[in-house]
Amino acid sequence: MPFPQFALANWTFLDAAILSAHAHPPYDDPQIPPPVHVQFVDWVPGICSLLGMLIINLIDKDRIRGDDYGDSTAVWRARLFLFIGFAFMAGGLAGSVSLLVLKYAMMDYPEQYTYYGYANVSQNVALMLSAVVLWIAQSAQTEYDYSLTL
Numbered sequence: 011m012p013f014p015q016f017a018l019a020n021w022t023f024l025d026a027a028i029l030s031a032h033a034h035p036p037y038d039d040p041q042i043p044p045p046v047h048v049q050f051v052d053w054v055p056g057i058c059s060l061l062g063m064l065i066i067n068l069i070d071k072d073r074i075r076g077d078d079y080g081d082s083t084a085v086w087r088a089r090l091f092l093f094i095g096f097a098f099m100a101g102g103l104a105g106s107v108s109l110l111v112l113k114y115a116m117m118d119y120p121e122q123y124t125y126y127g128y129a130n131v132s133q134n135v136a137l138m139l140s141a142v143v144l145w146i147a148q149s150a151q152t153e154y155d156y157s158l159t160l
Contacts, residue, residue, distance in 0.1 A: 019133045022133050027052075029125070045123060051113075055106035059098065062094075110127035
């Protein structure tokens with residue numbers, strides 16, 4: 011069941027986006043605005059990981075193995091799209107980690123604002139785990155047979 015990981019991934023980032031939209035200045039100094047907000051650049055890594063997950067899990071597993079297909083270009087194209095899907099997911103994870111470091115950790119914000127970066131990274135990790143679980147579940151021949159082969 012990849013749904014708990016998928017739901018948890020999107021909910022953690024959505025929680026950070028909602029907290030960012032409703033962030034208020036400190037009560038002791040109401041003139042200072044919140045130092046950072048979740049912007050579109052924070053959404054891009056999650057979108058890339060989601061696209062990668064969709065691409066990976068829409069590929070027919072038999073086509074990657076070359077079973078029952080006489081066309082060798084179909085196998086090559088399926089493997090190319092598999093690589094593109096993994097590249098999207100890796101790019102999303104790398105983007106979220108770089109956003110965490112460059113936008114949130116290096117600026118030395120309070121912990122309530124660095125949570126936005128941690129939520130972004132946890133979203134991408136959970137999306138990757140969800141893709142792996144869905145891949146294993148789709149590769150099973152029977153209900154009790156799981157293998158990690160391509």
